[in-house]
Every structure is written in C-alpha cells, then in structure tokens.
Amino acid sequence: MLKHFGKYIMFMGSLVTRSESPRILFNRTIDEAILIGINSIFIVAIVSTFIGAVTCVQISYNLTNAFIPRSTIGFMVREMTILELAPTITSIVLAGKVGSSIASGLGTMQITEQVDALEVMGINSENYLVLPKIIAALLVFPMLVILSMFLSIAGGFVAGTLTNALTAQEYITGIRDAFIPYNIVFALIKSVVFAFLISSISSFRGYNTSGGALEVGSASTAAVTQSVIAVLIADYVCAQLLL
C-alpha cells in the first residue's frame, strides 16, 4: 500500500519535470478537455436530471406533515443537489466513464510500446500524456458539476410539477429559500478535488500497466474502484474541513 502510494507521489513529480512547450501542452489540454468534457455531457445530463426528479418525488412521498410547507421539497432538492448529489454523484459517474477511458487508453499505449516510442523521441511521456488529462479534468469537472446542479434542480421541477407534488410557484420559492452562496463554492472545491483524484489515479493505474489485454482490463477496473473510494473519502474530508 505504502509502496504504491510512494510510486504515485513519484509519478506526480515526474509530470512536471522535463516539460514540453506550453503551446503543445495547451493544445493537448484542449483535446483532452473535449474528450473528457463534451463526451461526458450526455451521461451527466441524464443522470443529473433523473436524480433531481427522483429526489423530488421521494421527498414529496416522505413529507406527509401538513404543517410543513410544500416549498420545502424545492429547498431540500436544492440543498441535496448542490451539497452532495451534483458534485459527488457526477464525479462517481465520471470515475466510471472518464477514469476507465484514461486507464485503458494509457494502458493500451503502454503495452503496444507507444509510450516507449515517445520516450525514445526524447519526450517526457508522463508530461505529454498525463498532465494535459489532469489539467483538462480540473477545468472541465466543475463545469459539468454546474451543469449537473442546474439539470438536477430542473429535473426536480419537472417531476414535482408533473406529479402535482407541488406547484411551480412553490418549487421556485423553495429553491430560493435560505440560499447560502458558499455551498456552491464548496461544491466546486469538491469537484476540483475529485477531478484531480480521478484523473491522477486513473492515469497512474493506466500508465503503469504491463502485460497484455487482460492487464489493461484489470488496470481499468482498478482505476475505477480506487477512484470511487478516493472520491468518497475525499468527500468526507472536505465536508469535515470546509463546512
């Protein structure tokens, strides 16, 4: 365990030594941002909308006390979405999609000697291949989380109003009630932390693949599992430290 952690730290260090030119890194980062960001919009949109809708319906089902105003449903959907569901669930979904893609991509490059080909050319393969992925994830994850917040709240609105759990006016009143802007900042900080963990752990697992196709699969699975565990631990640590 400690040996792996040590290797991970050394891997992180190697990302910033022998850096390629800023122009090359910028172009690579844009490419990676498109791969990570644009290609993940659909899955994030679907998951977020339904999570918002389900949250709204389930809160409505549990809220049987007539003395509690129906606008509380909107309030609770907003709080749950911003504080937990949007950053954490989105990150877990992205750990599955982006994490496995990063690990299997780098793993395949490693076993087919494409990484060696870069090294022979005098290119720092860690810096060229991995750093842009991490920077792109740091840039794109918060954007996806913001999108997720918006769609989740919108999903709650649609579900709540269609099922007559509450009126549109009640929902809007609820989501505007006792709003704390810091919660958004907290969610975005979490998304940046999760982005770093997912992209770096997946890259580490993929880059250190050796063997054949079976090992690429194992690396991909390990990347997703370890990323999800790291996200959940970091979620708790962030909540404890920042709230």
Add this chain to the structure above:
Amino acid sequence: MIEIHNIHKTFGDKKVLDGVSGIFETGKTNLLLGASGTGKSVLLKCIVGLIKPDIGSVTFDGTYFTNNKLDIRQEIRRKIGMLFQGSALFDSMTVQENVEFPLKMLTPDMSRSERLDRVNFCLTRVGLEGVNRKMPSELSGGMKKRVGIARAIAPNCTYLFCDEPNSGLDPLTAIKIDELIKEITVEYNITTIVVTHDMNSVIEIGDKIMFLYEGKKLWEGTRDDIMDSNVKELNDFIFANRLMRDAKKVEEEEREEHEEKRDTI
C-alpha cells in the same frame, strides 16, 4: 558509432545481460542475433535508454549516454529513430500525423508546409504513397513497419534501432523491409542496430553481427565469417534456423503439390 561497455542487467533473480560489450559502426547494419529470451531486446532498450543497465555504459559518437545529465541524454535521444516490434504507431493519429509527430515535437521552427514536404518525402522513400489519411488500423503489418521506418527517419536520425522488424511478416515482405533498412543505413550513413533471430536477415543485411546467448556475447563478426564460427551455441542456432527454413520449404512444396492435384481433379 555506438559503443557499449560491460552492460549488466538483472530482473529479480534472473540475470538477463551479463557483461555485454561491443562497437556498432556507422554506415553499417549491425545485428543483435540470438534466440528468444537471450536479452537482445533488453540490450537494445538499455542502449536507447528505455531500461537503465545495472552496470555498464553506452557511448554515442564519443558522448557518454548512460547516467549523463538529462539534457545531454535528451539531445542524443532526439537523434534516435526506432522501429518497434509491433510498429508502435499512435493509433489515434493518421499515417501523416504519425510521421509528422516527431517533426512537430523536435523541430518546432519547421513550418507546416516544410513538415508536410518531409512527411511526403519519407513516405515515398519507404514506398508508401497515398496512405497519408489512413489510420494505422487500416494498414497491413508490412505497411505499419514502413510507416514506423518513415517516422523514425523523419527527423533525420543519426541512429536507427529496429526491434525484430520482420516479426509477423511473410518472407517476401520481410526481405523488402530488410532491404529498406539496409538502403536507408547506407544512404544516410547512419548507425543501425537490428534485433533479430532470423538468419535470412543475417544473410540479407548483416554487416556486423553480435550473437547473444543467455545474456552473454558469445560471438561477433561479419556474415562471411558466421558459417566458420566454432561457437557451438551459434552453430546450433544456425542449424535450427536452417531446419526451420527447410521444414517451411517442404511444407510449402507439399501444399503447392496438393493444390495442383486438387486443381487437376
């Protein structure tokens, strides 16, 4: 000229290279010959710096490479072109982008049109025209090797390394690839090291041959001397290769005979 001195490498308990020394001359095709698992590819990777030897040194044209300062090692690496066993083409890039890649990375001052001219020149040189927009997955094994060679020579490499360039190719394509390597070596006066276990390559292109056995250099010489060697392991290797070739020939003849008979029926 590349000089290696007393290279040792151990993986766990297994000694893969045991004090290998030698000189690889410029303008010649130097072969690292030996059966599978004798440490040829590991030696090649030690020379290019992909694996660090436990003991020993590598010198490129008098410049010390192993354990030298990073910028000096980088400077030497930028003169290296390498053809990998599986070609190692970047599968997310087209053929043109693959060949252009080292130029983009190593010669940032080169304009795009100059780069494209060079790419077209290199692809023409290896006998591949009109495949610029194809992806590596659309190419045959032989074509991939050619693109690999084009990528290796694109930045005017001084040293060319080929790791089993014939593996997975039919005999005719293998000979063509061998000839191409030989021609490029002479034409650009570069130092070429080819890892192989194929005696055909020895006959076709081997100017200087180093025979490895269980991590040790057992014999060194030219292709004219190889048949006169008195090293038992080398003679066994040549004999086994000959048997394989004869067996293949017999098999081919039998197949042809069988096909002829079938046609007559």
